[in-house]
Amino acid sequence: MIKINLEDTFEAIYVSPNFDQYIFESVLKDSTITQLKVKFTNIAESLLPNVYNLAFGPFDSNGKINDSVNLKHKDSNKVFSTIILFSITFLKNNPHISIGIDGSDDLRANLYHRMFRYNYKNLKDFLVIIGVDWYVRLLRNGTIELDNNGLAFFKPKPEPFDFQRKTNDLYRYYMFNLNQ
Template identity: 50%
Template sequence: MPVTINFEETYPAINLKSDLSQMSFESPQKDGTIRLIIVRVDPHPDPLLPNVFNLGFGPSDKNGGFHDTMRLKHLDNNKVFSTVLFHGLNFLEENSQLVMGVDGSDDIRATLYHLMFKTNRNYLDEFFTPLGIDWYVRIYRNGKYDADAQGNYIAKPRSEPFDYQRSRHDLYRYYTFRLR
């Protein structure tokens, strides 16, 4: 399902917090219903990713949150993803020192984000500098892995410019972008 991003074609916000940490909009579905979509911007929980905020969204769970694993059949996927990314753009314009990230809750969604960045490269490059993040475990010269006191390996993020030649079979663990 290719997605075309266009910030001129977005759904209007229903509710918008003044700090831009949350907004909602209504998305018509193919079955004729309308679903309330919640968009939230939260600090990324990994302390090794300072100044990174996660852009999450999904249908309302009716408790102020959202379901990020529920599959919906939007009437206009382009408009849904354009609305979500446009909100991310607005948040970054007010918080230009921060980085925004999207994380697929499964491989299907991660593949969608990967292809969305690739197919919308020319358009998104006007607004964002995309980055891909992978995690790695450091191997010392003596062959031992970096581990905590309990012996658990310590994974650290490694950010790189988004590689547009990277295939959808070699996904990043996290997709980030900052203002251009």
Template identity: 45%
Template sequence: MQVTINFDDIYETESIEDGLTKVTFDAPQKDGSIMKLLVVLSKHSDPNLPNVFNMGFGPPDGAGGFKDNVRLWHQDLNKVFSTILFISLRFLNKYPGIAVGIDGSDDLRARFYHRAFKHNREYLKDYFMPMGVDWYVRIFRNGNYDQNPDGSYIDKPKPEPFNYNRENRDLYRYYVFLLNRNINL
């Protein structure tokens, strides 16, 4: 399944929080029902990613968050993901020093995001500068690993420009995009 992004074909959105950090829209489903989706942009918890806001989305959970593990059958998947990315584009335009990141909650979703970035490369290059992030554990010259006091390894993010030649089976751990400085909404 491939998604094609088009910012001229999106659903109407409603901002429910100042700053565009919580936005909702109605997404028609294949069974004829309407599913409200909530897009949340929140500061990433990793101090090594100081200017990254994590983007998550799904049906509202009734407590201010969303359910990201629900299987939905969208009538128009292209329009749903175009809307979600357009919300991110508006957010980045409002806060140009920030980046937005997205993490697939499982390999299937991460593979979907990876393929979406690759498939929409030409279209998105006018709006976003995509990055891929892998995590690494530093190994010292003496062969020891960087560890917490409890002995667990300290993993740190390693952002790099998105490698469009990277295979779909070699997923990034996290996908980040910044505003292309040439765009202004």
């Protein structure tokens, strides 16, 4: 279980001038030290200019974030507390922005879900957490709305994160904003 404590975080060794990129070091269970990067990115030419995607992970051989690796951190609580602190810093400097988390796989989505669910009391003064589900419209003739390819026409629908929802009912996408 991830326990967020914003008073127990790693120090940043690099912060970009516009607060969208951070690097810090974490100790793994085998005692090696690894650099982790946290990055907030807006998709170029996106129709959602105020939504920034959160990605984090170690560097791959090309210097990009490898967000699919599963590292065994000695102190996962401190790693995630650090990422949340950086997120709050980013939002304080960009208060009109929402941060979005896709969850590269179910394992990560499950982790985010549990992290938000079990740390609500610690986070609610800082962040507003939103879950996004995808729905398809039921038409009057009893069929569902289809897209041009004949597939179900799904649309994203955000709602306040339901803290009663368990991890067998994950949201497809998570968002958070500054609670200001």
